[in-house]
Amino acid sequence: MALEPNKQAPDFTLNSTPDQRLALRDFRGKLVILAFYPADWSPVCSDQMALYNEVLPEFRRLGAELLGISVDGVWCHLAFSKDRKLRFPLLADFEPKGEVARMYGAYRPGDGVSERALFVLDREGIIRWSYVSPVGINPGADGILEALEALQQGRP
Amino acid sequence: MSRLRPPLxxxxxxxxxxDARIGLVEYGDYQCPHCGRAYYMVNSLVDALGEDLLFAFRNFPMSQVHPHAFRAAQAAEAAGLQGSYWKMHNLLFENQQFLxxxxxxxxxxxxxxxxGDFARDLDSEPVTARIRADFLSGARSGVNGTPTFFVDGERYEGSWELPGFLAYLTDRIQGSDLREPR
Known part of the structure; x- marks a missing residue:
């Protein structure tokens, strides 16, 4: 089961490109959206990432950074990101495969991919909102926007 | 359940x-091929349902994948300022390859x-602000791709091929005889 609100988001360090690693703790002081998704190139994931790419300016206006995470490797991420002109990092939860997804309770062992799971973290790295979408359904951006707005306004 | 904000x-x-019994809102992108197909489908719905349908179109340009989408939306909005919104809307969807x-x-x-007015309005603040506002209202309402339809304020999850969509709306209209007016 996916980690629920009010828990500290487990820290991790993953490659975003072949020679760049990102650590979650580096984002302290910012709101963070973690978007776990099953696979680069799959139709639903492509639509979801394309949507977030368009909504990105609004996420940033609300003070949030977006990180996409799947079990795909860095070269796959690089090609996908370039093809779709994505303007946010994709992290490779590749080795050990799905380890970060497992920490967040968002791994699908039978399928070998992560859930389509969203987490919004506050400036201290506490999970404030999470949502696991049915794997075939693009959850849209409304839940994330609502969670970010609530955090901006200091609502619980 | 994703709900349309603001309502129609x-x-x-x-x-x-x-005063129609059904309110249908589409969030669409003039350069999106699926929206291009949906355009003809919507026209058929409008013809088939007549007085029972009120349709509204809101802009949801996916600018990163469709570089002409935002500009085309500007053209529709600018034409709207001269009372020709739907004429331009139709031309854009009927000529999606040429934007x-x-x-x-x-x-x-x-x-x-x-x-002259068209050229001035195309890049004007009210026009671009309206398109951005449409886009954000869509993102807040749960638009997850284009086209996304809302029927009486609720995101429609079914098929938007004509037979399925028409049957769904027809059933709703028949059901609405038993409900309060919209």
């Missing part, structure tokens, strides 16, 4: 009967617009 209202570009500025001005001529 008089600020929308509206087609059909304002360069030169094409947009050609469509403006076909709509018999004042081209």
């Amino acid at each position: 209202n008089s600020q929308d570009h509206l087609l059909g009967n304002p 360069e500025d030169e094409d947009l001005f050609h469509y403006a001529e076909l709509c018999r617009l004042d081209l």
Whole structure:
């Protein structure tokens, strides 16, 4: 089961490109959206990432950074990101495969991919909102926007 | 359940009967091929449902994948300022492959617009602000791709091929005889 609100988001360090690693703790002081998704190139994931790419300016206006995470490797991420002109990092939860997804309770062992799971973290790295979408359904951006707005306004 | 915010209202570009029993809102992108197909489907719905349908179109340009989408939306909104929104909307969807500025001005001529006003309005703040506001209202309402439809304020998850969508709306209209007016 996916980690629920009010828990500290487990820290991790993953490659975003072949020679760049990102650590979650580096984002302290910012709101963070973690978007776990099953696979680069799959139709639903492509639509979801394309949507977030368009909504990105609004996420940033609300003070949030977006990180996409799947079990795909860095070269796959690089090609996908370039093809779709994505303007946010994709992290490779590749080795050990799905380890970060497992920490967040968002791994699908039978399928070998992560859930389509969203987490919004506050400036201290506490999970404030999470949502696991049915794997075939693009959850849209409304839940994330609502969670970010609530955090901006200091609502619980 | 994703709900439409703001609801269908008089600020929308509206087609059909304002007192219709069904309110249908589409969030779409002029360069999106799926929206291009949906355009013909919506026209068939409008013809088939007549007085029972009120349709509104809101802009949801996916600018990173469709570089002409935002500009085309500007053309529709600018034409709207001269009372020719739907004429331009139709031309854009019927000529999706041709959305360069030169094409947009050609469509403006076909709509018999004042081209000076059109050129000025195209890049004006009210026009671009409206498109951005449409986009954000869509993102907040749970639009997850284009086209996304809302029927009486609720995101429609079913097939938007004509037979399925028409059957769904027809059932709703028949059901609405038993409900309060919208």
